[in-house]
Amino acid sequence: MLARSGLCVALLAIALFVMPALAQAQAISDPTPLHYRDAAEEARFHALAAELRCVQCQNQSLADSNAQIAHDLRREVLALMQQGKSDAQIKQFLVDRYGEFVLYRPLMDTRNSLLWFGPLALVLGGAGVLVWVVRRRSRHVQPMGDSEERW
Template sequence: MNRLWLPVLLLVLGAVVPAHAQPAGDPSPLQYRDRAEENRFHALTAELRCVQCQNQSLADSNAQIAHDLRREVLALMQQGRSDAQIKRFLVDRYGPFVLYRPQMDGGNLLLWFGPGLLLLIAAGVLVVHVRRRGRQLAAPIADEADQEEREW
């Protein structure tokens, strides 16, 4: 029985010891031509979503694909492409989800205006309900007043 405790103890300790795996880092820093290009790069990558993380911008993500996409964005910038062309390239490749602020079109019109429309409908229903309720409460009071006038 004592012989079984040693392997079990070793298994438990092996499971408890955390692995010291490090995420794959960016091997070399990005090289910008000037300060304006760096500022444009940071502004652009803040508007793009990491396709793996999905809840972080391309600028904030530490995923390997984010490193690769940042390099690709910088290369496209240095080729002379505009921000709109770079966004179009990424949308064609990964879909409109890559944009934090997607363009308004027929496919996502409900997403843009749906919450406001629901709020207006709810406000309208509330107003109608309050007015009906007010009339229902006012009607018995008016009936009582009419009866009192008839009694006099």
């Protein structure tokens, strides 16, 4: 009886570790490869996919990601390319759908200018406060006279 329950626990443990790995392996493999019309289209596709961010992975490009949504987005990008859309139109389609986060190099505008210039403004502001404090303290310090005792 004890050996049987130990065997059941061992099989359950193996299943818990093996099943997610199998599911991940199945999710990674793309069952249908993309078909390009020519080498120029393939090069354009790879360049565009490298400029787009996977919306699930968040730190990988669309070209590098193995997430299922990345496979779907790559198909969508290729379909839009084959419909004759320009790179700018494809990017705008994805931005409209997922937001500017999908772009690796977002456009510079007033909404994200704080992200671009905020750290610099904080450093310059801190330096200004430091200079102000040092100047203020130096005005209040009295120089030592000759009659005062020095250590």
